[in-house]
Ligand code: AMP
């Protein structure tokens with residue numbers, strides 16, 4: 176049995192600390208092995224299912240899960256494996272793509288704020304407003320002066336959401352450059368996955384170092400008490416899934432979601448004929 180280290184504590188980016196992804200081990204498993212992780216993931220998924228049922232019934236607060244990571248880091252896979260615990264009715268997923276003309280005609284948070292979860296929902300962001308300090312920065316889509324002001328704006332935005340009943344939990348899926356190469360190759364080689372592969376992915380891959388610098392800054396500047404970042408070692412998919420499921424379940428358990436009280440006019444001993 177592996178030692179049960181507290182993944183929530185181990186993987187948290189402590190506010191006001193400097194993240195350097197290059198110095199972290201993205202293949203770490205924190206004492207787990209694949210065989211031991213399997214039943215543990217099932218256990219965490221069962222916890223998540225129970226917590227979501229209560230959360231949905233309670234309908235007073237919301238949870239926002241933000242997923243970021245470089246191409247092929249496993250954002251889609253994580254949603255597939257971990258969020259399967261949830262009743263889809265209470266778990267909207269939003270994938271943020273290249274902004275439309277309409278979206279670009281507004282401030283960058285406009286499209287994001289519209290998608291934040293309702294009370295009772297667990298909203299998943301597959302990419303997010305963080306793209307506006309990541310791809311936007313790497314490709315100089317706006318001047319430095321504009322993107323560099325956004326870290327504080329994002330912290331303010333997330334604090335407003337948190338103050339109004341949204342628990343925010345942000346996962347950065349961290350993989351190595353070589354792991355990305357292998358995943359792109361596997362994608363290309365598999366006829367059921369080649370559709371996911373684009374030559375543009377290889378152009379982005381050339382900008383690896385610029386992305387790492389942008390990730391380091393975003394993680395360092397925007398991990399707050401109200402909206403913490405967790406850096407998930409994601410080279411091993413089974414550990415990634417276990418870590419995300421455990422941290423999300425621990426976060427939701429701390430909220431103690433409860434079934435609402437029975438309506439006043441419902442008697443205690445009713446037998447329905
Ligand atoms: P995918 O996640 O593979 O479907 O790709 C979505 C693409 O949209 C990625 O290349 C993102 O970098 C890009 N994207 C998402 N948000 C923005 C944004 N705000 N500005 C520019 N590109 C974005």
Ligand code: MG
Nearest residue numbers: 246247371376
């Ligand atoms: Mg892609």
